[in-house]
Amino acid sequence: VDGLAAAQARVLARPSVLQYGLPHAALKRQIVELMAMRGVDCDPEQVLLTTGAQQGMDLVARLFADASGAVLLEQTVYEGIHLALRGPAPRLLTVPARPDSGLDVEAVAAWLASGVQPRFLYAIPTGHNPLGVTLADERRRRLVELAREGGLPVLEDDAYGFLSYEGTPPPALRALDERWVLYLGSFSKILAPALRGGWLVVPPELVGPLATLKHGADIDTPSLSHHVISAYLETGDLPGHLAMVRAEYRRRRDLMLECLADELPPGACWSRPEAGMFVWVELPGGLDTAELLESAIERHGVAWCPGQAFAVGGGQHAAHCMRLCFTAAPPAQIAEGIKRLGRALAAALERPRPAAAARERNLDLP
Amino acid sequence: VDGLAAAQARVLARPSVLQYGLPHAALKRQIVELMAMRGVDCDPEQVLLTTGAQQGMDLVARLFADASGAVLLEQTVYEGIHLALRGPAPRLLTVPARPDSGLDVEAVAAWLASGVQPRFLYAIPTGHNPLGVTLADERRRRLVELAREGGLPVLEDDAYGFLSYEGTPPPALRALDERWVLYLGSFSKILAPALRGGWLVVPPELVGPLATLKHGADIDTPSLSHHVISAYLETGDLPGHLAMVRAEYRRRRDLMLECLADELPPGACWSRPEAGMFVWVELPGGLDTAELLESAIERHGVAWCPGQAFAVGGGQHAAHCMRLCFTAAPPAQIAEGIKRLGRALAAALERPRPAAAARERNLDLP
16 A cells, blocks of 8 residues: 555656556556566567456457357356456357366367367466466466467466465466467456556557557556556565565465365365465355355355356356455454354255255256 | 645545445545536436446447447547447447537437437537537427437537536536436546546436446446545535636637637638537638648648548548647647648648549549
């Protein structure tokens, strides 16, 4: 907060920052430096500044997708991409993604071999939202190889790429290919969401068409936030801030994992994220996390994100799952929250569950 | 600048403003108060906060328009709406708009009578961009009557509605109907463009669908700018700021109009704006303002916006016109700029103009 306040104060010493103008050239150069931390070598001419990473998603969806084509998604993935794809309305194809190993790269190969030519694949290889998983190095190489061979653009959402807790994380996909990988970055997770600062790194010939789309969406001009972000980066304080954030988030992750082991019922299992903000929990006994939510809030004072929110096409495969965030709450609240979660689940497992039973019966229908 | 700097400093005293959250409730209430200055009575439940007015345009275009429908536009109008309509790609229907009287309301009646049912009409009734004209009161009433009878939503772009120079301006169209008029407001022209702050006032049942679209576009969360704008409005300083801005812009407008009378060649004519930022100039002798621009910059050190930039569908009807902005430059630059403009036009009128002559000949072709 102090760093941003100081940056803000410096910015308004030059009142011209309040006007319309060209996209922030200095910020683009600073992003090029930042990308080196993700193993990526790029130029300012490949950078498009956006109103948060969500806008990057929206612009790429608008440029690449339409109702006559298909887009490839992990079957359980950040719900913002579902929203961004609503307008262009492509056919949604999915590949499995597991909380322990991530995106099933061979399923991508199978889609390509089947002859469909998706407009792009959206993926979160590092600190997956909501699964928490980070794709292993050899799978990354195979995925990029497939993208290159199959002419499949990959939109790599790296919002959590700077939040890694186990030594050096694998380099971004973009480090492996500068033509087929479109990189999406965000200041929301490393500085502040309210800054609405994000960026794309794309082949230079895509910057123009994307900038035109951005002009129609909210005018391609530097926002006050872009000036503030640039002034903050200029201080050189970001690496120290990131080290502090990583240490604190690692502590919270470890605490949440310990508490889950103590409090969750037998049969529950969860991911052990090396990066990002989320633990993915899978529950036993036909529990439906969306159905349980209201009574958990009312009777036990605890809430979560139901897995179904992330299921592409509204599928039921994640109905027994939930996403927990280990970064937003201080340690004492994490401990208390997981205790309450344990109580809520224990109570639910003791009750008869007509809805879940009915659904299981439905599965037996021809 | 001082007011915004103070507002910024106050905002960061509450670090929670940096997080994701619900759209800024206090700012919505402040906008309701602001709307009273435009004769509009509304509720916070009718307000959607946007990333500048351009995003409001984009969201309405996405919600209402698609390739199977039509949208009605003035034939010469702000180019940002052209861009916002590119994605949905409706058929573009136009009505004439004159720099002395504005939108031709009876042409709207004619379209409706012809049986087409446009998805909406986009119009700038006050301080038109680029024509400078403000629609008279009786034409406003007739337009709203037509909208009601014909079931035609009107997207009223009121970005310049607070910048009026001749006593009380006519109330916004939205003051005449709260069902069929969708109001688009902007802080860009009354505070600062870099704040990227705008708003829509719409029937409450449209707020949900528009908010969902906004979530997919850039996440419907308060930006730091929205907090800063709200903190500034809280001081009560805006009416004084507006009075200062209006007085200064009126002075610049009057100066530009005087200079145009002194410097422009016979046969040129221009609008006398009661509101907004722009004077629209029509030139004699087959001059093409887009063709002249490069040599005017190089030889005379003066530039303008060619009229063709605002012509819907790339029509040639505004090729002999230009938009001049009287608010952005200080008085001495306005005087010098119009002198140079006079010299550039005099030089052009003395030269043979093969391109224009060729175009005139083309007009004779069957």
